[in-house]
Amino acid sequence: MTVLRATGVDGFLRKPDPAISALLIYGEEPDAVRDIAARAVKRFAGSLDDPFAVTVMQDGDLASDPARLADEVQSISMFGGNRAIWIRGAEQAFLKAVLPVLEGKIAGNFIVAEAGVLAKNSALRTAFEKSPHGYVVPLYEADATEIMSLVAQLLEKDNLRIDQDAAHRFIELSGTSRSLVRREAEKLALYCLGQQRVSVADVEAVCGNDTGADPDALADSVFGGEVEETDRLFHALVQGGTDAGRLVSVVHAHAMKLQEFRVAMERGLALDQVLRQARPPVFFKRQDKVKLQLRFWGLGDLVTAGSTLGTNVLAVRQNSTLAGAIANRCLLSLARQGLKLRQDR
Numbered sequence: 399m400t401v402l403r404a405t406g407v408d409g410f411l412r413k414p415d416p417a418i419s420a421l422l423i424y425g426e427e428p429d430a431v432r433d434i435a436a437r438a439v440k441r442f443a444g445s446l447d448d449p450f451a452v453t454v455m456q457d458g459d460l461a462s463d464p465a466r467l468a469d470e471v472q473s474i475s476m477f478g479g480n481r482a483i484w485i486r487g488a489e490q491a492f493l494k495a496v497l498p499v500l501e502g503k504i505a506g507n508f509i510v511a512e513a514g515v516l517a518k519n520s521a522l523r524t525a526f527e528k529s530p531h532g533y534v535v536p537l538y539e540a541d542a543t544e545i546m547s548l549v550a551q552l553l554e555k556d557n558l559r560i561d562q563d564a565a566h567r568f569i570e571l572s573g574t575s576r577s578l579v580r581r582e583a584e585k586l587a588l589y590c591l592g593q594q595r596v597s598v599a600d601v602e603a604v605c606g607n608d609t610g611a612d613p614d615a616l617a618d619s620v621f622g623g624e625v626e627e628t629d630r631l632f633h634a635l636v637q638g639g640t641d642a643g644r645l646v647s648v649v650h651a652h653a654m655k656l657q658e659f660r661v662a663m664e665r666g667l668a669l670d671q672v673l674r675q676a677r678p679p680v681f682f683k684r685q686d687k688v689k690l691q692l693r694f695w696g697l698g699d700l701v702t703a704g705s706t707l708g709t710n711v712l713a714v715r716q717n718s719t720l721a722g723a724i725a726n727r728c729l730l731s732l733a734r735q736g737l738k739l740r741q742d743r
Contacts, residue, residue, distance in 0.1 A: 400526065402533045404576075405544065407434055410533070411441040418533055419471075419499050420509035422488065422526045424516045425537025426715070429577030434535060435484065435512045442508040443482035450476055454484045460491040467495035471506045485511040493522045500529035540574045542566075542678055548576065552583040553596060560596040566678050567598050570614045571605040573644055613645055617652035618684060620729050621691040621703075623736030632726055642725040643714040649729060650707035657700045659692055694743040695736070703732055 400418075402410060410418075421438055423431050436446055443451040453470050460467055470483045485492050488511040496511070498504045516523040516536075526532040540548075546565050553560055560568070572582040582605045589604045590596050616635060619627040636642055655676075662672045669689055673680055680688055695703075710728040714721045 400529065400533050402535050404434065404535060404537055404540075405547075407437070407535055411438060414442075414508075418531060419505050420496060420511065420526070420532040421535065422511045422513060422522070422532060423535040423537065424488075424513035424523070426515045427537055427575055427577060428514070430537050430575070431512050431514075433577060433580070434537070435510050438508075438510045439482045439484050442480055442510070444479065450481075451479065452482050452484055454486065457485065457487045457489045457491045460485075460495045464491065464495040467492075467509075468498055468504050471499060471504055471509065473507065481507040483507055483509045485509065488513040488522065490522070493525060496532075497525065500525055500532050502531050505531075537576070540576055540579075542569055542574070545569055545574050545576075545579055548579060549583050552580065553587055553590075556587040556591065558587060558590055558593065558596055561598070563679075563681075564596050564598045564601050567601045567681055568605055569678075570681060571601065571612050573613065573640075573648070575641075575644065613640065613648040614652070614681075614684065616645060616729070617649045618687045618691070620649050620733045621652065621656065621695060621736050622687060623694075623733060623738070623740040625730060625733045625737055628729055628733040629726070632729055636722060642721045643711065646707060646711050646714055646725045646728060649732075650704065650711055653700060653704040653707055656688070656691060656695060657697065657704060659688070660695070660697045660700055663692065664697060691736075694739045696739075699735070699739060703735070706732065 402421075421435075423434050423438075425431050439452055440446055445451045455466075455470075467483065467485075470481075473481065475481050492511060496509065499509060513522065523534060526534040546569065549565060549568055550560060568582070568586070572579055586596060586601065586604050590600050593600075613635065616628065616631040619631055632645065635645060659669075659672050659676070662675075663669060667675075669692060673685055673688065706728065710724060713724050717724060
């Protein structure tokens with residue numbers, strides 16, 4: 399399988415394999431997909447907007463003329479040098495057009511294609527994975543380790559180092575969307591210009607939304623049984639530009655973490671010891687809230703909450719037009735359950 403992880407893209411671009419003629423980048427983060435595609439196009443063509451070096455096409459452009467892609471691959475630049483063909487919204491028309499390239503029947507200028515989410519049995523994804531002449535770059539949701547590495551790399555360009563606590567706080571405020579992380583890291587680097595290290599205070603001064611709310615505060619309000627605060631924070635975050643699906647995912651991740659803590663406690667560890675050993679650590683300003691939540695959320699309750707949130711994460715992704723309503727209803731329902739548990743205990 400010719401699958402290239404996102405972390406391996408820069409290595410490929412520094413030293414491309416001459417046997418590879420096409421790159422397919424796909425995932426649910428359009429900005430992150432576009433960012434990698436742009437870097438690849440610039441590497442092969444030396445530009446993003448030179449019409450003599452870069453040909454940009456949509457999938458629909460190939461629907462009536464599949465042979466156009468082969469013509470572009472085999473064309474010669476008027477002024478010499480390499481060319482790149484940049485396909486946006488790659489779907490079935492692109493698949494039909496690119497097959498001769500993937501089969502090794504034609505070669506020449508490099509193809510960089512962008513696509514949205516592709517199922518495991520997607521014909522386009524399968525064709526690239528089976529071909530010795532193409533790479534696929536799947537962009538799955540980034541984990542904390544990848545984001546911390548990305549933030550460190552971005553800040554290092556400005557000779558900045560970030561403390562571990564500050565890095566964890568950065569993720570809490572900015573989330574794990576690669577494109578958003580890049581924008582927030584750029585803001586942070588500008589704010590800290592001239593310093594050597596980035597502190598928690600620096601992160602809190604710059605990162606996150608402009609509403610005074612953050613997704614982790616929403617998670618704490620849900621599991622703290624604070625119904626009105628859950629509703630307020632949810633709408634403030636959504637109006638501030640935070641994706642409703644991301645909010646459900648953050649609360650789901652918090653539910654999983656509470657489950658992990660509760661299991662450790664039932665095995666005999668004291669609550670304070672559980673929090674001290676947490677990796678990544680619980681931000682110190684949240685620890686009292688987490689302790690309170692663990693006093694009235696039992697393991698069975700948390701397992702049920704985690705299952706509910708997991709189902710709603712999927713529902714939000716599958717129903718984009720109703721995402722806000724689905725997410726809000728789910729979180730308010732859990733906040734009411736939290737309130738009941740707190741009153742019963």
